[in-house]
Amino acid sequence: MSDKIEKTIIIGSGPAGWSAAIYAARANLNPVVYEGTVRPEMIPLGQLAFTTEVENFAGFPAGNIRAFVESAVDKDRHWNLPMPPAGHEKDGQPHYAVQGVELMELMKQQALNFGTRVVSDDIESVDFSGDVHVLKPASGEPVKAKTVIIATGARANYLGLDTEEAYKNKGVSACAVCDGALPIYRAKPLAVVGGGDSAVEEATYLANLKNAATIYLIVRRDEMRASKVMQDRALNHPKIEMKWNSVVDEVYGDEKIVTGIKLKSTVDGSISDLPVGGMFVAIGHTPNTKFLGGAVETNSSGYIRWTKSFRTNTTVKGVFAAGDVADDYYRQAITSAGTGCMAALDAERYLAELEG
Numbered sequence: 001m002s003d004k005i006e007k008t009i010i011i012g013s014g015p016a017g018w019s020a021a022i023y024a025a026r027a028n029l030n031p032v033v034y035e036g037t038v039r040p041e042m043i044p045l046g047q048l049a050f051t052t053e054v055e056n057f058a059g060f061p062a063g064n065i066r067a068f069v070e071s072a073v074d075k076d077r078h079w080n081l082p083m084p085p086a087g088h089e090k091d092g093q094p095h096y097a098v099q100g101v102e103l104m105e106l107m108k109q110q111a112l113n114f115g116t117r118v119v120s121d122d123i124e125s126v127d128f129s130g131d132v133h134v135l136k137p138a139s140g141e142p143v144k145a146k147t148v149i150i151a152t153g154a155r156a157n158y159l160g161l162d163t164e165e166a167y168k169n170k171g172v173s174a175c176a177v178c179d180g181a182l183p184i185y186r187a188k189p190l191a192v193v194g195g196g197d198s199a200v201e202e203a204t205y206l207a208n209l210k211n212a213a214t215i216y217l218i219v220r221r222d223e224m225r226a227s228k229v230m231q232d233r234a235l236n237h238p239k240i241e242m243k244w245n246s247v248v249d250e251v252y253g254d255e256k257i258v259t260g261i262k263l264k265s266t267v268d269g270s271i272s273d274l275p276v277g278g279m280f281v282a283i284g285h286t287p288n289t290k291f292l293g294g295a296v297e298t299n300s301s302g303y304i305r306w307t308k309s310f311r312t313n314t315t316v317k318g319v320f321a322a323g324d325v326a327d328d329y330y331r332q333a334i335t336s337a338g339t340g341c342m343a344a345l346d347a348e349r350y351l352a353e354l355e356g
Contacts, residue, residue, distance in 0.1 A: 005132055005144045006032055008347050011123050012151030012288075014046020015333045016323025018107035019340030020149045020347075025114035027348045029147075032117045034137065035108075036152075039122065042288045045108070046153050047324075048333055051100030052169050053085065053182055057334050060098040067093070069102045073109050080105060103333070128295045128316045146354065147318045147347040150296070150304060151340060152288040154324040154331065158281050159193065163251040171258025171278040172251060176202035177332065180209060180280070184257060187211040188277025191261055193248055195224040199282035200234045206280070207239040216274060218243045220266055243274070251279060287325050296321070303328045312343040320346050 008024045010017050013035035024031035035044045043049055054060065066084050073081070081102060088096035098106075112118070119137070126148075127134040136142045156174030158164055164172055173179040176192065180202075192203040192215060199217065207215045217234055222244050224231050234240050249264040249271060260275040287303045297305045297315040304321040307313045312320040322343035323336035 001134075001142045001144070003144075005146060006030070007145070007351060008032070008147045008149065008344075009034065009133075009135060009143065009145040010149045010151060011135070012036065012042070012046065012153060012323070012325070013044050013108070013118075014048060014104070014151060014153050014323060015107065015337040016153070016325075016340035016343070017046070017149075017151035018104070018111050019337040020151060020322055020344040021111035021116040021340075022107070022114060023341050023344035024149075024347065025111060025116045027344065029344070029348060029351070030115065030117070031111075031344075032119060032143075032145075033111065034119050034121055034123050034135075036122050037120060037138070042122075042152055042155065044120070045101060045104035047155065048100035048104050050169065051178065052082075053097045054100055054103055054178070054333065055097040055181060056178070056332070057098065057103060060103065062088075062095055062097045064093045065096060065098045065102060069098075069106060073105045074112075077105060077109075107337075122291075124291055126292055126295050128319055131318075133316075133318060147320065147350055149312075149320045149322055149340075149343045149347060150289075150292070150314070150325055151322045151336075151343070152291075152325045153336075154285040154287040154303070154328075156281065157284045157286060159248055159283070161248065161251060164248070164279075164281075167251050167253055167258050167279075170256060171253060172281070173278065174281045175331070176205050176280045176282075180206045185278045187213055189213045189216065189275065191216045191218055191243075191248075191274065191276045191279045192282055193218045193279065194282035194284075195219040195221065195226060196282070196284070197226045197230045198284070200224070200226045200230040202280050202282045203240050204233055204237060207237050212239055215240050216243050216276065217241070218246050218248060218263065220247050221245065246272075248279070285324070285328070285331065287328075289325060295319075299328070301328055310342075312339055312346050318347075318350055 084094040250262040304326040320343040322339040
């Protein structure tokens with residue numbers, strides 16, 4: 001193991017990780033970002049890499065985004081940019097809100113511009129028992145750091161259907177607030193899967209959109225797990241229709257977009273058809289904290305616990321958490337970016353106190 005001790009190592013490369021890197025680099029903390037590799041639980045650029053248009057990240061109204069992205073991002077990474085969405089043109093030029101991969105590549109570029117070093121590897125385990133923190137990458141020798149920012153995010157839980165996988169980003173989503181207002185869903189009947197508070201929130205959000213059609217809430221039992229107030233909200237909403245004792249058996253479409261789902265009764269096993277223009281899965285998230293091995297305290301759902309209000313401190317000194325790995329409530333790109341900024345500032349102030 002090298003004797004070199006980094007000032008700041010950031011684990012994760014979503015909005016929280018890159019925002020932390022930008023602030024840390026500008027504060028001369030010489031950050032290193034472990035951006036991860038392609039794994040089922042976590043990929044480089046975070047969950048936004050699975051997302052098409054992002055219409056709710058401030059500062060990116062629809063326009064000729066592609067020209068800006070190509071001018072800002074290093075040419076050797078243009079291969080990673082998705083095709084501009086079909087049919088989104090104005091005056092002969094692409095005209096759309098920034099896509100998930102584009103937004104993340106812009107954030108990465110901004111961090112690189114300020115001197116952030118990037119390692120394309122995963123951190124597989126940590127040792128936070130001493131004053132200097134030790135991180136073990138999947139390949140190579142362990143590395144040391146005075147401060148660590150954990151920004152590994154949380155992954156949405158899906159049903160596990162092959163047909164569901166085939167239609168991700170083609171009408172299947174795990175975030176109504178992120179995607180529900182996109183043109184592919186507008187004024188169409190939609191399905192939300194789940195019976196908890198999050199599912200009701202997703203269904204209510206969709207039902208309250210302008211020109212919303214019927215929103216079907218798919219619940220596997222004859223009652224919801226949601227709190228009483230949330231149940232009342234769903235049951236009394238004129239545009240929300242309950243589908244009790246039902247699970248999704250299949251998602252189908254025309255290969256380009258979802259056109260319906262098949263429901264299976266949990267009572268008698270019968271199959272019924274439900275034409276919808278999209279399906280939102282709201283059965284929870286799993287924070288990417290397994291690699292920590294319990295080194296920092298988490299809540300009952302596995303999210304890292306912040307120990308101070310409006311601070312990103314964890315239960316270990318010099319270790320901070322940002323983004324969805326510690327946020328089980330908002331789970332938005334822009335809130336993740338905000339806490340990434342906070343974590344970098346917290347790390348900077350912690351180091352200033354050490355050097356005191």
